[in-house]
Amino acid sequence: MCAEQQPGQVRPGGRTARNREAVCRATLLELAERGYAALTVENVAERAGVHKTTVYRRWGGVHGLVVDSLQFAIDDDWQPDLSGTVEENLLDHARVALDAFLDAEIGPTHTAVVAAAFQSTEAIEAVHAFFADRFGRAASIITTAIENGELPPETDSIAVIRAVMAPIYFRLFISREGVSDGDLQQAVQAAVASARAGVFSSFDQDGERS
Amino acid sequence: MCAEQQPGQVRPGGRTARNREAVCRATLLELAERGYAALTVENVAERAGVHKTTVYRRWGGVHGLVVDSLQFAIDDDWQPDLSGTVEENLLDHARVALDAFLDAEIGPTHTAVVAAAFQSTEAIEAVHAFFADRFGRAASIITTAIENGELPPETDSIAVIRAVMAPIYFRLFISREGVSDGDLQQAVQAAVASARAGVFSSFDQDGERS
DNA sequence: GCACTAATGCGACTCGAGTTGCAATACCGG
DNA sequence: CCGGTATTGCAACTCGAGTCGCATTAGTGC
Structure with missing residues (x-):
């Protein structure tokens, strides 16, 4: 859902990955500072140094931003502590x-x-x-x-x-x-x-x- | 929060009550048919036969509509059944x-x-x-x-x-x-x-x- | 009934979200 | 290094949410 590149070739190259990171970080900061109610694609795009059209094309809107940012930010190798009762x-x-x-x-x-x-x-x-x-x-x-x-x-x-x-x-x-x-x-x-x-x-x- | 009439006199007369009922019913129907994501003030206003400005003035927006509609719709004299275990x-x-x-x-x-x-x-x-x-x-x-x-x-x-x-x-x-x-x-x-x-x-x- | 005023209607307006067509750029395989 | 294509930038556009000033309507108290 993050990006829907069904065309023949996908291109996970440097710029694409850099943009995703920039956009996700910007989304996290926007959410932390202004909250979900005030989250807007334009603010995120500007903060990430990316055009808003790019965000709409790759993430579809605020929902996609939020979802992808969560997957970007969560700790994947977490394990519970088992040392006590x-x-x-x-x-x-x-x-x-x-x-x-x-x-x-x-x-x-x-x-x-x-x-x-x-x-x-x-x-x-x-x-x-x-x-x-x-x-x-x-x-x-x-x-x-x-x-x-x-x-x-x-x-x-x-x-x-x-x-x-x-x-x-x-x-x-x-x-x-x-x-x-x-x-x-x-x-x-x-x-x-x-x-x-x-x-x-x-x-x-x-x-x-x- | 429903209406903020701090001016000297409030006027809970017939038309006001009728409008509230119409708007709340319209909100309930809109929510049932289209869901919260698609709830818009204009649709509710049109359905209730009321101008959208009125809705904005009395309810402030979709949040107020939803809140007031709940209070309009809930059963106030509900009591639990105590007949069993x-x-x-x-x-x-x-x-x-x-x-x-x-x-x-x-x-x-x-x-x-x-x-x-x-x-x-x-x-x-x-x-x-x-x-x-x-x-x-x-x-x-x-x-x-x-x-x-x-x-x-x-x-x-x-x-x-x-x-x-x-x-x-x-x-x-x-x-x-x-x-x-x-x-x-x-x-x-x-x-x-x-x-x-x-x-x-x-x-x-x-x-x-x- | 009648004056007074709250509440509503109305239209025009602003502003921002989201879209579209096209040009420019950057990645990829050779 | 170079051509091809995915990706992005850009600007102009549409569309709907929300606001504002003013005219109109309808309760309320007398």
């Missing part, structure tokens, strides 16, 4: 994830993609893929805990991760209640308690998706 | 809430306010107030359960409600995973299990909000 590792993960959204540089971009998902199909896919990726990696916290006997076997590891993260994002972006560190601790304790009670044990998942 | 009542509540967001008529408006909250302070306050109100009412499910001995005393009733709803909204609007009825059941079971484990028992809530 389940509770400690989950709390650590929750804090890191929350910080990523509150961070002055990259936070606005994360938020912007979530916001863009309300208006753009590409953004929906990007957000979905982002969470699938992060949840998949964080799942090792749970599988390790299962191996250590901290949680019952057959526990759906991704379900536990989601149970930890859902209240945090809900407070942040839906109910707009704000998130304290105590909320993180409560989310972790609730998820672990539910897992120990067998709620997340893999059972036949009936009921079709809507 | 905690699990049954919570599951019933979760289904009703989910239906409200998936409903063809009012659902798009709920979604639109959540989306608008990413761009407008008024929308943030509206969403915040909406959830505070709904959570407050649904809390009677928990207080009743405490009286019946189904849950430990000292349980923070709103925390339980939020624990039920958070995963649902998270899947709907953040991770974009879709929601099945099995997910609702799991959310209810997790919240109840956590409450029974004492996770939501009112304790000194340290950690400041961010």
Whole structure:
């Protein structure tokens, strides 16, 4: 979706790559300084030293900018810390994830993609893929805990991760209640308690998706 | 925020009320048919048989339209069903809430306010107030359960409600995973299990909000 | 009813997002 | 180094969101 060059030859050469980097960096800065509501193609183009037509042609508009900037900025080789108890590792993960959204540089971009998902199909896919990726990696916290006997076997590891993260994002972006560190601790304790009670044990998942 | 008439006299007379109703209905229909991304003041104004200047003056723009339309459309005397067990009542509540967001008529408006909250302070306050109100009412499910001995005393009733709803909204609007009825059941079971484990028992809530 | 004024209608205007056709530039393979 | 083509720059254009001043209409209090 970033660029749709179906013509015979693609040209990922120096200038193209330089422009992408310049535009993505400009988008990140614009988002950090002015926010998603004020993000405009022209400002980004000018800041990146690129003509706005180029941005429209390669990214299609603000949605594409936001999506590509996220993929440009995220840390691809992140792994959760597995050195403590389940509770400690989950709390650590929750804090890191929350910080990523509150961070002055990259936070606005994360938020912007979530916001863009309300208006753009590409953004929906990007957000979905982002969470699938992060949840998949964080799942090792749970599988390790299962191996250590901290949680019952057959526990759906991704379900536990989601149970930890859902209240945090809900407070942040839906109910707009704000998130304290105590909320993180409560989310972790609730998820672990539910897992120990067998709620997340893999059972036949009936009921079709809507 | 709907109208800012600080001049000496307000005039909530017949025409004003009629126009508000027409505009709000038009907004609901536009949202249902075209969605939030395509919502425009001009379309709403034309549909309502009102000049666009009037809409801009009284509502300020699309954000105001969305916010006021929600307040126009929500059912003010809703009360949760308390006839079953905690699990049954919570599951019933979760289904009703989910239906409200998936409903063809009012659902798009709920979604639109959540989306608008990413761009407008008024929308943030509206969403915040909406959830505070709904959570407050649904809390009677928990207080009743405490009286019946189904849950430990000292349980923070709103925390339980939020624990039920958070995963649902998270899947709907953040991770974009879709929601099945099995997910609702799991959310209810997790919240109840956590409450029974004492996770939501009112304790000194340290950690400041961010 | 009648005066007074809030609320609305109306048209013209500004301004910025997004598009298009064409010229200039820079990468790529030889 | 050189020709071919993808990519970009450029300028002019369209189109719709939002604003402003003024005329008109319709509540409100008497």
